[in-house]
Amino acid sequence: MTLALLSYALYEALVAAPTEQTMGDVQRIFYYHVPSAWTAFLLFLINFVASVYYLIRRSDRADIIALVSAEVGVVFCTVVLVTGPIWARPVWGIWWTWDVRLTTTLVLWLIYVAYLMLRRFSSGSQTPLVAAVLAVFGALDVPLVYFSIWYFRTQHPSPVIGKGGSLDPRMAHVLLINWAAFLCFAFLVCWSRYRLERVRRDVEETQALEALLEPRSVS
Amino acid sequence: MTYLYAAYAATWIIHLVYLGSVLIGYRRLQREIQDMARKKPR
Amino acid sequence: MSATSITRATLFKDLRLEWRSKDAINAMTFFSLLVVVIFSFSFNPTAEESRLIAGGLVWVAFLFAAVVALNQTWARELRNQVLDAYRVSPAPAEALFLAKALGNFLFVTVLEIVMTPLFVVFYRLRPLGTGWQLIPVAVLGTWALVVNGTFFAAMSIRTRSREIMLPLLLFPISIPALIAMVEGTTVILTGDASPRPLIVLLAVYDVVFTTVSLILFEKVLHAE
Numbered sequence: 005m006t007l008a009l010l011s012y013a014l015y016e017a018l019v020a021a022p023t024e025q026t027m028g029d030v031q032r033i034f035y036y037h038v039p040s041a042w043t044a045f046l047l048f049l050i051n052f053v054a055s056v057y058y059l060i061r062r063s064d065r066a067d068i069i070a071l072v073s074a075e076v077g078v079v080f081c082t083v084v085l086v087t088g089p090i091w092a093r094p095v096w097g098i099w100w101t102w103d104v105r106l107t108t109t110l111v112l113w114l115i116y117v118a119y120l121m122l123r124r125f126s127s128g129s130q131t132p133l134v135a136a137v138l139a140v141f142g143a144l145d146v147p148l149v150y151f152s153i154w155y156f157r158t159q160h161p162s163p164v165i166g167k168g169g170s171l172d173p174r175m176a177h178v179l180l181i182n183w184a185a186f187l188c189f190a191f192l193v194c195w196s197r198y199r200l201e202r203v204r205r206d207v208e209e210t211q212a213l214e215a216l217l218e219p220r221s222v223s
Numbered sequence: 224m225t226y227l228y229a230a231y232a233a234t235w236i237i238h239l240v241y242l243g244s245v246l247i248g249y250r251r252l253q254r255e256i257q258d259m260a261r262k263k264p265r
Numbered sequence: 266m267s268a269t270s271i272t273r274a275t276l277f278k279d280l281r282l283e284w285r286s287k288d289a290i291n292a293m294t295f296f297s298l299l300v301v302v303i304f305s306f307s308f309n310p311t312a313e314e315s316r317l318i319a320g321g322l323v324w325v326a327f328l329f330a331a332v333v334a335l336n337q338t339w340a341r342e343l344r345n346q347v348l349d350a351y352r353v354s355p356a357p358a359e360a361l362f363l364a365k366a367l368g369n370f371l372f373v374t375v376l377e378i379v380m381t382p383l384f385v386v387f388y389r390l391r392p393l394g395t396g397w398q399l400i401p402v403a404v405l406g407t408w409a410l411v412v413n414g415t416f417f418a419a420m421s422i423r424t425r426s427r428e429i430m431l432p433l434l435l436f437p438i439s440i441p442a443l444i445a446m447v448e449g450t451t452v453i454l455t456g457d458a459s460p461r462p463l464i465v466l467l468a469v470y471d472v473v474f475t476t477v478s479l480i481l482f483e484k485v486l487h488a489e
Contacts, residue, residue: 033230040234059484079241083234090230114437121433126424134420137481138434141413144477145438148470152441155462156448193242200248207255214259 033091039183040083041109043190047077048116048143055139058132064205067132070139071123072197074116076190081113107153108146115142271356275364280371290372292337293330297380300326305387315388320450323384324443328410331373332432335414338365339422351486358483366415366478373407390454398453398460405467406446409474413438416478419485442470 054070057063088106089099100106119142123135304322308315342348351361384390414435421430449463 036231036234059481076241079237083237086233086237087230090233111437111440114440118434118437122420122424122430125426125430133484137420137485138417140481141416141438141474141477144473145441148441148466148473152444152466155466156444189238193238193245196242197245200245200252203252204248207252207259210259 033087035178035182037084037087037091038179039186040080040087041105042183043186044077044080044084044109044112046187047073047080047190047194048112048146051077051116051139052143055136055143058136059140064132067136068198068201068205070132070136071201072194074119074123074139075197076194078113078116078120079193080186080190081109081116084109085113102153102157104150104154104157107157108150111149111153112146115145118142269360271360272364272367275361276367279364279368290375293333293372293376294379296333297326297330297376298383300329301380301383301387315390316454317451319384319388319390319454320447320452322388323381323450324406324446326380327373327377327407328439328443330376331369331407331410331414332435334369334372334376335411335418335435336428336431338369338415338418343422348486358486359479361486362415362419362479362482365419366412369415370408370411373411374404377403377407395453398464399450401464402446402449402453402460402467405464405471406442406449409442409446409467409470410435410439412471412475412478416482416485419482442467445470 051070051073054066054073058066058070085106088109092101093099119135119138122138123131126134301322304326308318308322339348351358414431417434417438418431421427421434424430445463445466449460449467452458452460452463
């Protein structure tokens with residue numbers, strides 16, 4: 005575990021540093037912002053797949069994967085939504101703009117936070133099922149969200165936040181390395197969260213069993 | 224510029240906060256397991 | 266009994282119950298009225314401006330009122346243990362869902378019909394575009410809210426703070442539909458562009474979510 009961490013951390017520090025940019029150093033935020041977004045999308049996709057799998061097979065493992073991927077996905081999504089404005093401010097002079105990608109990410113964040121709240125607030129054994137259903141709704145909604153905001157934007161054009169025309173191959177290289185690093189990081193985080201959840205559920209099960217057996221052992 | 228540091232810092236702070244909550248979860252669970260072990264000295 | 270006859274029977278039962286007590290209708294209407302009045306205190310638009318913002322205001326008001334109605338949807342069933350009876354019977358779950366959704370749809374539509382003249386008067390609205398196109402926008406939009414709302418209301422039954430859970434779940438997922446409704450209404454009022462792509466979007470949204478709701482409802486029903 006530590007090996008993976010160390011090697012990734014090295015990559016990170018080294019690579020995020022070198023390539024200079026025309027927009028100035030601020031542009032480097034891009035190396036954190038974009039991979040975080042891609043990772044978040046990937047995690048949400050995993051959540052969708054896990055949720056569907058749960059609906060078909062009722063696998064407890066699938067449910068935990070769904071929970072974990074949603075949580076970590078929201079974390080990465082938060083990073084995107086925070087680094088976005090921090091990048092936008094010095095470059096375009098505004099904190100926020102309702103452009104397609106940013107707005108879609110915000111809505112995505114809202115949907116999955118709602119998902120997590122449903123998990124937290126729903127009582128009893130049916131949580132996984134209900135959550136999985138919601139996840140399906142949410143995932144199906146995403147393309148619709150994108151289109152609706154896209155339409156809205158073409159009607160009400162706002163400052164264009166382009167990704168910058170062509171990508172210097174060296175920059176692309178840096179970007180991909182950072183993405184790889186973030187993926188490893190995300191995997192580690194997910195894995196440890198998964199273990200936590202797994203142990204927690206086992207403990208709960210044991211406690212439930214003991215509660216059942218209790219009366220007999222007392223007498 | 225300072226914005227760059229702010230962004231990088233923010234990213235890691237967010238991640239650390241989450242990892243922190245996971246760690247707290249672990250600790251709490253450890254305590255529970257210890258409690259359970261104590262209550263059943265078998 | 267066929268699925269459609271069950272749907273119809275359940276629907277009529279709901280309508281009859283509602284007609285006798287008029288709980289939901291009263292609450293919704295009053296709430297809507299309050300929203301309209303409060304909004305008119307916050308904004309004092311000219312006729313031009315009101316065309317631009319009315320779309321948003323109207324649909325926000327209807328959305329809140331719809332949530333009031335939706336929260337009621339399953340409450341009655343829960344009280345009388347109708348859900349358990351339904352689970353045990355061989356009736357298809359989709360029929361129950363459809364009946365509930367249609368019932369809600371009718372309630373909200375009645376509300377809209379009642380409130381629209383008020384809006385027109387308060388905000389001095391006069392559509393510059395093709396007025397009749399408001400009907401597909403309203404119908405498709407209302408259905409979008411109601412179909413998801415009914416489904417999420419069912420999912421929220423077993424949660425703590427269930428009245429909050431419904432809007433919490435409904436609003437983010439409804440964002441595409443809301444955008445389409447509001448833009449559609451605004452565009453028709455201002456006559457700036459054709460609402461057709463938005464109507465298509467709403468139709469797609471409706472088809473997707475109605476299908477998903479019907480397919481998945483059975484799981485939710487049996488989950489409780």
